[in-house]
Amino acid sequence: MKQRIDVIDKVLNACYQHNPDALFIMSLMHQYEERGSLSRKQLEGLFLKAQKVKDMPPNWLATLEATILKMPVREKAAATLANTKQEEPSKEAQLIDQLLAKYPQHKAVLLLQQKLHKHHSLTPPEQTELERLARLLLKD
Numbered sequence: 001m002k003q004r005i006d007v008i009d010k011v012l013n014a015c016y017q018h019n020p021d022a023l024f025i026m027s028l029m030h031q032y033e034e035r036g037s038l039s040r041k042q043l044e045g046l047f048l049k050a051q052k053v054k055d056m057p058p059n060w061l062a063t064l065e066a067t068i069l070k071m072p073v074r075e076k077a078a079a080t081l082a083n084t085k086q087e088e089p090s091k092e093a094q095l096i097d098q099l100l101a102k103y104p105q106h107k108a109v110l111l112l113q114q115k116l117h118k119h120h121s122l123t124p125p126e127q128t129e130l131e132r133l134a135r136l137l138l139k140d
Contacts, residue, residue, distance in 0.1 A: 007063040008032065008043070011050050014060070018053045025049060040071040092122055095134045103137060 012032060015025045028046055032038055038046070047064050050056050093116055099109045112122060112130055122130065 007060050008038065008046075008067070011046060011056070011060050011064055014056055015046070015049050015053055022049070040068060040073070043068045043071070090116075092116060092127060092130055095130055099133060099137055106133075106137075109133060 009032065012025065012029050015022065016029060019025065024045065028038060028042055031042070043064065047061070047068060050061055050064065092112070096109055096113045096116065099106060100113065103109065108129065112126060115122065115126070
């Protein structure tokens with residue numbers, strides 16, 4: 001049976017020996033003992049601290065860096081999707097703008113515009129009503 005060398009534990013211990021008062025290292029050690037793992041961000045923080053230790057073996061740093069690079073990167077892509085939706089006006093927004101250009105005080109259209117500005121999508125009955133108003137009022 002092959003035993004794996006726990007490099008993360010060794011790096012944690014070496015950082016602790018270098019500075020026993022470091023709260024960050026102590027909290028990482030506690031969490032590593034409790035859960036048996038650390039998150040990517042925690043390992044990146046440990047790597048930055050370990051680089052400052054003068055007598056840290058370079059192979060431990062390389063192994064820690066390789067471990068970090070193997071872990072998945074979690075990105076919040078939903079925020080960029082919301083921004084792209086705001087940039088290009090929807091069909092409903094264009095209809096509302098056309099209607100308000102011709103009838104700036106139309107109460108129903110103003111209500112639908114307010115709902116769209118609050119980043120709510122229109123319900124199917126509201127979309128039908130908007131299309132009906134557009135057919136009636138924008139006959140040109």
